[in-house]
Amino acid sequence: MSNRMWGGRFATGPDAIMEEINASIGFDQKLWRQDIQGSLAHAAMLGKTGILTADDVAAITGGLKAIEAEIESGSFTFSRALEDIHMNIESRLRELIGPAAGRLHTARSRNDQVATDMRLWVRDTVDQIDQQIADVQLALTEKAAIFAGAVMPGFTHLQSAQPVTFGHHLLAYVEMLARDRSRLADARRRMNECPLGAAALAGTSFPIDRHATAKALGFDRPTANSLDSVSDRDFALEAVAAASICAMHLSRFAEEIVLWTTPQFGFIRLSDSFTTGSSIMPQKRNPDAAELVRGKAGRVFGALQALLTMMKGLPLTYSKDMQEDKEGVFDALQTLSLCLAAIAGMVRDMQPDLKTMKKAAGLGYATATDLADWLVRVLKMPFRDAHHVTGRLVGMASERGIGLEKLGLAEMQAVEPRITAEVLEVLGVERSVRSRVSHGGTAPRQVRAQASRWLRQLGREARKQVSA
């Protein structure tokens, strides 16, 4: 039998392989809510403009709501022969209300329908992700406020560089996540135009009201060009690109959690809630959740690459290739959402080992820059000369396997006679972080100020969410 939705000119049904490659219902059923939402808005508009009678609109609306309840309760049967979510719902509508169902598709095509559904889904998901990122920011900031003065090593090249504080390190991610949110918000702004009413590609001869459907669906305005409306998926690309960057940030943090929980670092401890044991090595506590956040970033990046590649050769307007946008976009955004939940959980769960971190902060001559800065400040040496003198002192200490502070004053004076005992004060890690008072620096005072600023800002946002 040929397809009832489009099979007028077809004598027979599709080959089994054709059906298999053509069907998207296996994955696009995720769009059921958006599809019904779009159809309800479209039907209401067709009624208001007099394109459909009030009776037809009432029947269609009632039928769509019944279908919504069926899908929600799990009693709806999805059929692969009906290809996709749009035709599954329309076909059921016909079963429920009869021929009036066929009028719903007036002045519409699956091309503008799917473009609308996808925008709605991506938009809703971006909104949810934004809240999740805010929650991770809050978890990080609360920890940062508590540990604003906890000294740990700061690294470059993963080599001890200069002492920093744990709070400062956590707030670095709060900043990254703020930019991730701003990228998503930016993508959302551009995406929030309604393609519905572009019809197949050229618009329609019916006197539709695109402003009404756009408004009903919470879009800022209708899209301006019908060809563009059914052709582009840049809204999904932008969301997945922003999601990829965010996933990359989370992956870096996850990598740090993996490092920090090793016995070699021992900077933090995760509880049983976020670790697993080994079936053979009883001593193990593996940071699986962090490893998976790191690993899952690849899926998100992969979806971005796949979507770019799928789109790059397509002439205007719609091509069936575009049906391939869905699985990757769904998976990328849902994966990010899961990673955010896992990171929020781990941040709240992690307990730093302050003694170990502080001890590590002093290793590797991490206060050598403080010594060089002292030579510049007190002895008025040019920084390059101070760097050289300090290097020689580090060399001496390192040869003897001791810290800079363990070198005797006489030994130091052998390299630079003007050095006084006062220099010993700047060699401590606490003193080092306290001195980094420049804006954005690691001094606990600065870190506390930044943490308070974020707590205020996140609190303001949360209040706005509640009142909205």
Ligand code: ARG
């Ligand atoms: N399932 C299709 C998709 O996701 C819906 C649009 C189909 N349009 C068409 N002209 N065959 O892209």
